[in-house]
Amino acid sequence: MSVHDTTGPLLEARGVNVSVDGRDILRDVNFSINHGEFTGLIGSNGAGKTTLFRVILGIQEHAVGEVLVHGEPLARANRSLGYVPQKVLFDPDLPIRARDLVALGADGHRYGLRRRPRALHEAVEEMLDAVDASAFADRRVGGLSGGEQQRVLIAHSLISRPELLLLDEPLANLDPGSVQEIIALLHRVSKRQRVAILLSAHEMNPLLPVMDRIVYVANGHVASGTTDEVVRPNVLSALYGHHVDVLRVHGRVLVVATALPVGPPPSDEHPEFVVE
């Protein structure tokens, strides 16, 4: 569908800085996202994940730097981006069914009340089916459980056929079983529809099996690359500004801070520290 070349990266952030009230939230952030890849955006509370999403969407104030999609500066509300915000609280009294919310993903920005074409109704069914939400499609969206709402929101953001889906902590507040289901679902959708995914989380472990690349945010800085390139003691220590160990146990990765502060290691001792 895209007329753009698919050889370069899908999205590229160059020298992004955000500072609010004199406080730096993100400093010189550079990374790229490739077509169809699954990228995990990992960082603790307040690291700047939501801010980074807002920068990508072009709705973050006080942001400098460049975000290029297909090598071109981002237009407002770019059609190639789908977005599921972090906390969406739906009023249970709104008479809007799950399927209505999905349809609004296609025409919610349009003026006028033209009748929805049959093709749209079909696309809604298809999306609901793809996220296993058909069973509760006719219920009010405000009355659905967190996991059910998450599915409907994914369908809402996928129906406009974006090339990149931005998901801000879609796994928070889900039980471990639902976490696995949503990850499997996203992986499936991403492969089938060839949509790249940038998903934020505190915890990287559930994502390890599906993650192609990682963007790790800490201290306002970002390190990106494959998991093996980024999740290393020297890279993460440089990022955090103090020494951390990376432990691998039973297929899980644990990043632990060393009890004794050893001072920030100068970054030239760590050539692997890619702020790229």
Place this chain on the structure above:
Amino acid sequence: MTWLFEPGWWANGTVRTALLVGFIVAVTSAVVGTFTVMRGQSFAGHALTDVATAGGAGAFLAGVAPLVGFVGGGVLGAVAMDTIGVQRVKGRDIATGVVLGAAMGVAALFLFLSARTSSATGTTQLVLFGSIFTVSPSTLPDVAWMSAAVLVTLAVVARPLLLSSLSVELAAARGVRLRVVGVVFIVVLAVAVGMSAIVIGAILSTALLIGPPASALRVARRVGTSVALAAGLGVLATGIGVLFAYDSYYWFPSHRGLPVSFFVVAVIVAEYVVASVARRRTRSTLVAAIEPEGWT
């Protein structure tokens, strides 16, 4: 049925004008009110009635057509609210409160002045509690085109409005211009409120704006159904209100009719009670009966 429709009901021109204007206003209020309730802007809606009151009182004082005063006042208030910061959720209540306070002061002044200067002692009564039986037939076209303008404008912004009522972030990500949609809506709200202030008075127009939509939203599952149901409930309340107010003239030996607004609000409250009960009891069957496939 003659006991219900007292003598002269069908032939009375005043009654006919009252009903026509009343129905137009009821439908407009219901449609606008549905979005008002969904957006959680009932407080702004109420404050705008007070601004309309100030406008209406000013119109009586200046000898201008009341409709101009009510609607003009409301729109000015809407613009003031937006300027102060109604578009930020947090700033909303503050902006609304500031405008509300100012409007009530101005309204009090105007009403006081007109009570002193004009011989029409009923101005306060008229402005606050409505004057549907005094609406002149020449007002009808004005009410009709204003209503049409309100409904067409709402139809144009309906979907962005709906999405931003659901979640401002989802709307922003879809490219909805939140500020534009917000301003358009509050001006539309002001016009609707000004119109309904003519019918049941400034104070009670909130009831017509919020009551029927609140009842409809309790039972409907879709926005389209909710709007249609709210319009029906508003028309019913207005019709019954006008009828009983007319009849009440014959109820007492003194021949002093009760105000329309009392009956309208009484019916609205009754509807809300019924809707609340219906939501709990027969929700699925009721909803299935009134919602054919294909509604949006």
